[in-house]
Amino acid sequence: MESEIIRTDRFSVRYCSLNTLIIGSGAASLNAAVSLHSMGVEDIMIVTAELGGGTSNNAGSDKQTYYKLSLAGGESDSVREMAQDLFDGKCMHGDISLCEAQGSVQAFIKLVGLGVPFPRDKYGSFAGYKTDNDPRARATSAGPYTSGMIVKALAGEVHKRNIKVLDNHQVVELLTSGDGSRIIGAIAIDTMKLDPFDSFVVFNTVNIILGTGGPGEMYEDSVYPLSQTGSPGMAYRAGAAGQNLTESQFGIASMKFRWNLSGSYQQVIPRYFSTDSSGKDEREFLNDHFEDYRDLTRAIFLKGYQWPFDPLRIADSGSSLIDLLIWQEKVQKGRMVFIDYRKNLTWEEKETFDRGELDPAARDYLESSASLQETPLERLLSINRPAYELYRDHGIDLASEPLEIGICAQHNNGGLKANIWWESDLKHLFPVGEVNGSHGVARPGGSALNSGQAGSFRAAEFISRRYNSKPPDRDEFMVSAGNGIKQVFDTALKWLGSPDNKSGNQILSEMRHRMSYAAGIIRDRQNINEASEEAASLFKSAGSRFGASSTRELAACFRISDLCLTHFIYLEAIRHYIEEGGRSRGSYIVTGGVKSPLKGPAGNYYETELCRYDRDVESSIQEARFVNGKVSFTSTAVREVPEQNLWFEKVWKEYLEDNYIGDRDNSTNY
Ligand SMILES: Cc1cc2nc3c(=O)[nH]c(=O)nc-3n(C[C@H](O)[C@H](O)[C@H](O)COP(=O)(O)OP(=O)(O)OC[C@H]3O[C@@H](n4cnc5c(N)ncnc54)[C@H](O)[C@@H]3O)c2cc1C
Structure with a gap:
C-alpha cells in the first residue's frame, strides 16, 4: 500500500494505492475483508463513513433472523432445495440462488466459529424455525441483535488481523477507466478534517468491494437506522447496472x-x-x-x-x-x-x-x-x-x-446487478450485502444476511484467484482517472463557493416524502408518473442549489446529491414496470387503470390486479442503467438453477487446475 500527499492549486489531497478497497463496515464488508485476508490478499483497506454505523450493527427485530440450510433434526434438506426455494421467490437468477444456498453453511459455521451465539442443544444441533417465504425451518437467530453480533464478531477478526480501517471517510465517487468498462479507484472525504480543502482522499485500486448497504435514507417512513444513509448513486453514475429496483420490503x-x-x-x-x-x-x-x-x-x-x-x-x-x-x-x-x-x-x-x-x-x-x-x-x-x-x-x-408506528421501508431486494462472483457489469467492482440486488420478489426472511456473507466470500475468492495484482503506478492511474477527479473537485469548488445555498435538507425531505407517498406499498400509476417527473426535474436542478461552508456540509451535499440520482432511478424503474403492465406483487400494490378489485369484508380497497408472472415485465428481471442523464431499461430472462456435474474427480481436477472460477478474462461469466 502506498500513500502520499498530492497538492493541486486549491486542494491538498491524500493519495493511496492498494489492491482492494472495501467500502463500508457492515456485516458484508467486514466479511469481505476477513475473507480476503485469510486468502492471502493483504494489500487491502476498509474505508467507512462510520465504524459502528449502518444497518447490520444497528437494526433488528424481536428475533432477528439468519437463513441457512437446515442443519439439525431428521427433516431432509439439500443445497438444491434451498436454491430452488430462493429461486421460487421469482425474478432471482438460479445460479445466484445456488451460490447463496451452497455458501450458507460455510458462512454460518464461520460465524459460529467467531463466537456468534446461535443457539444449539446439548448435541450441538442448531434448531431452526420457519420464517416468511420459507417452506422449511431454515431460520435461526441469536436474538434481537443477530446482525449486530455478526458485526462485532467480524470486527474483532478485522482488528486481530490488523486490517487497516479508515473511519469517518465518506466515499463520494467511483472512478472508471477511460472506456468506462471498469472501476479503477474512488474518492472519499475525511469528514473529521476541519478544512474541506484538506479533506479529499483519492484511492488507486485494482478492485473495489462496495458494501454500502441499502438506500436507508430514501423513505420518510423508514426503519433503517439513522446512521444508514446508503450511497448506490455513485455506482449508477459510474455506469453499473441495477436490477429489480422496484422490489423493496x-x-x-x-x-x-x-x-x-x-x-x-x-x-x-x-x-x-x-x-x-x-x-x-x-x-x-x-x-x-x-x-x-x-x-x-x-x-x-x-x-x-x-x-x-x-x-x-x-x-x-x-x-x-x-x-x-x-x-x-x-x-x-x-x-x-x-x-x-x-x-x-x-x-x-x-x-x-x-x-x-x-x-x-x-x-x-x-x-x-x-x-x-x-x-x-x-x-x-x-x-x-x-x-x-x-x-x-x-x-x-x-x-x-x-x-407511534408507520409502514416503513426496511429492505431493498433489488440493487446493483452482479454475476456469480458478485462482480458487477463494471469490472473490478464487487457489490456485496444489501447494495447487491441478488434477491427476487419474495425472499425468505433472513436471506439478506446470508446473501451478504455468502456473496462477500465469493467476491473475495474471485479477487484472490484472478485480480490479486498491484495497481498501476500513479502517473498511469492519473491519465485514466484525471478527468473524474477533476469533476469532483470542480463540483466541490462550486459548492464551497456558495456557502449560503442551504437547500440540502429541504431537498432531502422533499425526496423522502415523495418516495413514501408514491413508491411505498401503494403505487398509483398517476402518482408515479408525476413523482418521476418531479424527481427528474429535481435531479437536474439540485446541483445548483447546494452550498457548503465546512467539510461536513460538503460531505452532506455529495450524499444528498447521490440520493437525488438514486431516487430518480428508482422512481423511473417503478414507472417503467407499471407502464409495461406490471401488477401488484412483492411488497406493494399497483393501483389505477387496472381491473379486478381486491375485496375485503368492508368492500373494495383498491382497484388492482395481482401479478401472475405471465407478462414479460413480470417474469423477467428488469435491469436499469443510467446513461447520458436518462435511465434505460432492459429485460433479462431469469436464469434457471443450473444442472451440476458433481462427479468428484472432475470437480477436483478443475479445482486443482484453477479452472473452476471460469475464464481468466472473466468475459464468459455472467
Ligand atoms: C429493522 C431491520 C430488520 C432487519 N431484519 C433482518 C433479518 O431479520 N434478517 C435479515 O437477513 N436481514 C434483516 N434486515 C436486513 C439486513 O439487516 C441488512 O440487509 C444488512 O444488515 C445489510 O448489511 P450490509 O453489510 O450490506 O450494509 P450495512 O450494515 O447497512 O452497512 C453499510 C455500511 O456502509 C457504510 N457506508 C454507506 N455509504 C458509505 C459511503 N458513501 N462511504 C463509506 N461508507 C459508507 C455505512 O456507514 C455502513 O458501515 C433488517 C433490516 C432492518 C432495517
Missing part, C-alpha cells in the same frame, strides 16, 4: 426508536389506534374493517410471522390488510397511528381479550408459551421479556406509553 415499525414490530410484538395481540395530529380523537380504526373478533385478532397475530406487507395477504381479512389500513390512516387521512401494549383492543364497545374466541392457531401458540395473561404487556413479558427490555433500553416504557 415495507412493514410495521416504530418511528421514534426505529425497530421492526414483528414476531412477539404482534403475537401477543396488541391494540391499534389512531389519533388526529394533535393526539385527540382516538379511534380503533381496524374494527370497522373486520367482521368479527376472531378475524381481527388472527390478522394481528399473523403479522408476527408475516411481517412484510404482501398483496397476496389482503383479501379475506389477511394480515396485510392491517398494513393497508395503517397506511390509509397515516398517508391518506394524515392521522397518527399507535400500537399499544397497555390494554386490550376494544370489541363491541368493551376492552376484550376473549381466549375462547381467539383463532385456534393464536390460542394454541399463546397457550403453549404459557402466555395467555390478561394484558398484551403481560403476555409480551411472559413470551419475550427482552423484546420489552429493548424498548426500555431506548427510553420507551411499553408499560406506560404507546408506540
Whole structure:
C-alpha cells in the first residue's frame, strides 16, 4: 500500500494505492475483508463513513433472523432445495440462488466459529424455525441483535488481523477507466478534517468491494437506522447496472426508536389506534374493517410471522390488510397511528381479550408459551421479556406509553446487478450485502444476511484467484482517472463557493416524502408518473442549489446529491414496470387503470390486479442503467438453477487446475 500527499492549486489531497478497497463496515464488508485476508490478499483497506454505523450493527427485530440450510433434526434438506426455494421467490437468477444456498453453511459455521451465539442443544444441533417465504425451518437467530453480533464478531477478526480501517471517510465517487468498462479507484472525504480543502482522499485500486448497504435514507417512513444513509448513486453514475429496483420490503415499525414490530410484538395481540395530529380523537380504526373478533385478532397475530406487507395477504381479512389500513390512516387521512401494549383492543364497545374466541392457531401458540395473561404487556413479558427490555433500553416504557408506528421501508431486494462472483457489469467492482440486488420478489426472511456473507466470500475468492495484482503506478492511474477527479473537485469548488445555498435538507425531505407517498406499498400509476417527473426535474436542478461552508456540509451535499440520482432511478424503474403492465406483487400494490378489485369484508380497497408472472415485465428481471442523464431499461430472462456435474474427480481436477472460477478474462461469466 502506498500513500502520499498530492497538492493541486486549491486542494491538498491524500493519495493511496492498494489492491482492494472495501467500502463500508457492515456485516458484508467486514466479511469481505476477513475473507480476503485469510486468502492471502493483504494489500487491502476498509474505508467507512462510520465504524459502528449502518444497518447490520444497528437494526433488528424481536428475533432477528439468519437463513441457512437446515442443519439439525431428521427433516431432509439439500443445497438444491434451498436454491430452488430462493429461486421460487421469482425474478432471482438460479445460479445466484445456488451460490447463496451452497455458501450458507460455510458462512454460518464461520460465524459460529467467531463466537456468534446461535443457539444449539446439548448435541450441538442448531434448531431452526420457519420464517416468511420459507417452506422449511431454515431460520435461526441469536436474538434481537443477530446482525449486530455478526458485526462485532467480524470486527474483532478485522482488528486481530490488523486490517487497516479508515473511519469517518465518506466515499463520494467511483472512478472508471477511460472506456468506462471498469472501476479503477474512488474518492472519499475525511469528514473529521476541519478544512474541506484538506479533506479529499483519492484511492488507486485494482478492485473495489462496495458494501454500502441499502438506500436507508430514501423513505420518510423508514426503519433503517439513522446512521444508514446508503450511497448506490455513485455506482449508477459510474455506469453499473441495477436490477429489480422496484422490489423493496415495507412493514410495521416504530418511528421514534426505529425497530421492526414483528414476531412477539404482534403475537401477543396488541391494540391499534389512531389519533388526529394533535393526539385527540382516538379511534380503533381496524374494527370497522373486520367482521368479527376472531378475524381481527388472527390478522394481528399473523403479522408476527408475516411481517412484510404482501398483496397476496389482503383479501379475506389477511394480515396485510392491517398494513393497508395503517397506511390509509397515516398517508391518506394524515392521522397518527399507535400500537399499544397497555390494554386490550376494544370489541363491541368493551376492552376484550376473549381466549375462547381467539383463532385456534393464536390460542394454541399463546397457550403453549404459557402466555395467555390478561394484558398484551403481560403476555409480551411472559413470551419475550427482552423484546420489552429493548424498548426500555431506548427510553420507551411499553408499560406506560404507546408506540407511534408507520409502514416503513426496511429492505431493498433489488440493487446493483452482479454475476456469480458478485462482480458487477463494471469490472473490478464487487457489490456485496444489501447494495447487491441478488434477491427476487419474495425472499425468505433472513436471506439478506446470508446473501451478504455468502456473496462477500465469493467476491473475495474471485479477487484472490484472478485480480490479486498491484495497481498501476500513479502517473498511469492519473491519465485514466484525471478527468473524474477533476469533476469532483470542480463540483466541490462550486459548492464551497456558495456557502449560503442551504437547500440540502429541504431537498432531502422533499425526496423522502415523495418516495413514501408514491413508491411505498401503494403505487398509483398517476402518482408515479408525476413523482418521476418531479424527481427528474429535481435531479437536474439540485446541483445548483447546494452550498457548503465546512467539510461536513460538503460531505452532506455529495450524499444528498447521490440520493437525488438514486431516487430518480428508482422512481423511473417503478414507472417503467407499471407502464409495461406490471401488477401488484412483492411488497406493494399497483393501483389505477387496472381491473379486478381486491375485496375485503368492508368492500373494495383498491382497484388492482395481482401479478401472475405471465407478462414479460413480470417474469423477467428488469435491469436499469443510467446513461447520458436518462435511465434505460432492459429485460433479462431469469436464469434457471443450473444442472451440476458433481462427479468428484472432475470437480477436483478443475479445482486443482484453477479452472473452476471460469475464464481468466472473466468475459464468459455472467
Ligand atoms: C429493522 C431491520 C430488520 C432487519 N431484519 C433482518 C433479518 O431479520 N434478517 C435479515 O437477513 N436481514 C434483516 N434486515 C436486513 C439486513 O439487516 C441488512 O440487509 C444488512 O444488515 C445489510 O448489511 P450490509 O453489510 O450490506 O450494509 P450495512 O450494515 O447497512 O452497512 C453499510 C455500511 O456502509 C457504510 N457506508 C454507506 N455509504 C458509505 C459511503 N458513501 N462511504 C463509506 N461508507 C459508507 C455505512 O456507514 C455502513 O458501515 C433488517 C433490516 C432492518 C432495517
